Amino acid sequence: MELTANTGTSDTRSWVSLTFDHEISTAEVEDMKRSLGARTALQVPPAVGAGYARARQIGFNKFCCPEVGALMSVLAAAVPTGGRILELGTGVGVGLAWIVHGLRSRTDVEVASIEIDPQKSGLAASARWPDWVTLVVGDAKELVPSLGEFDLIFLDVPRGLKASLFEGVITALRPRGQLLIDDMNPYWGKGKTRLPLDGRDPERLLEDSRVACALLQYASGMILASRLPD
Ligand SMILES: C[S@@+](CC[C@H](N)C(=O)[O-])C[C@H]1O[C@@H](n2cnc3c(N)ncnc32)[C@H](O)[C@@H]1O
Known part of the structure; x- marks a missing residue:
């Protein structure tokens, strides 16, 4: 344990x-x-524990921490009937397990998760997922514009890429849809060293008039945004 x-x-x-x-x-x-x-x-729900075990198999440690996963679970539980959820950066499926946990026995939803690395995506696919989960191998930047609109998006690709996906994810959010961006705490895992915000660039999103945003300053740090109706 x-x-x-x-x-x-x-x-x-x-x-x-x-x-x-x-x-x-x-x-x-x-x-x-x-x-x-x-x-x-x-x-931690058993499916998330199983995700940790998959991560250990390949020495992967970039999965979301429990505080972030639990929040994704809560947000997933609130998506409307017929809701669509998108995760960018599947890893080995830890965040996805949290999302699925939040949805419990619902069958009216669709969840898609994109991962660029076929090895990680393959490992994630080795778990048992409900029929309404789709694992996609590919580059989130290229795929997002073709996937339609979503009620909830979890943006969890490496930090340098996040800013380049902002436009695509805001466009893909349904009115009142929500976006959670992980790793917005520049101090997380780095002791007391102050790091430049570089690609995390939270201010850019925080000032965007198309969304209402909050910077959540706990755990790895997150931005939670809600798409305002036009
Ligand atoms: C922080 S990890 C994701 C962790 C996962 N969301 C979780 O909570 O378990 C980031 C992942 O993004 C993937 N990635 C990197 N560039 C990508 C891209 N352009 N498109 C999709 N996935 C990408 C990495 O291979 C890595 O597995």
């Missing part, structure tokens, strides 16, 4: 959140919370 503990402090109290990538009993979770003084414990 893998256990991740994130610690942080605020002015008034400290917090610890726990993440488990295998199912363990409620009693065990409560024991750990007590012994570590943790206030929250997020149990």
Whole structure:
């Protein structure tokens, strides 16, 4: 079992959140919370745990963190009837497993996920996905304009590429559709070193009049945007 503990402090109290990538009993979770003084414990869904196992097979560590995956799950759960969801950058299917988790037993939806690397896409395809999931191998930049409109888009390609996809994803969002962009925290995973924002360029999207945006400054950092009706 893998256990991740994130610690942080605020002015008034400290917090610890726990993440488990295998199912363990409620009693065990409560024991750990007590012994570590943790206030929250997020149990990663089994399909996400299976995604971690696929990632280990090829030493891939660029999958979304549980806080981001859980948010995608929540946003996926809210897509309207007949909703369409697009993920850019499948990796080995960890983020996709979170999306599918949010949709539970729904069958009225379509989810497409694009990955440029056939090895990763192939590994993702080795998992069992509902019929309404389509894995596409190709370059997101070339494919996005031909895929139609979406209610929810998860933009999770490497940072240098994100800005080049902004136009395409905003155009592909249905009115009131939502966009989540991962890795918008320039400090994430880099200790205290200040990095230039380079390709992350969040300000460009934050100032775009076609969307309402919020910069979510936790975990790997995200931008959440809603497409405003014309
Ligand atoms: C951060 S990882 C994606 C992680 C995945 N969303 C998850 O949460 O498990 C970024 C992925 O984008 C893929 N990628 C890079 N360039 C791409 C492109 N032009 N089109 C589609 N995928 C691309 C990489 O091969 C890599 O697997």
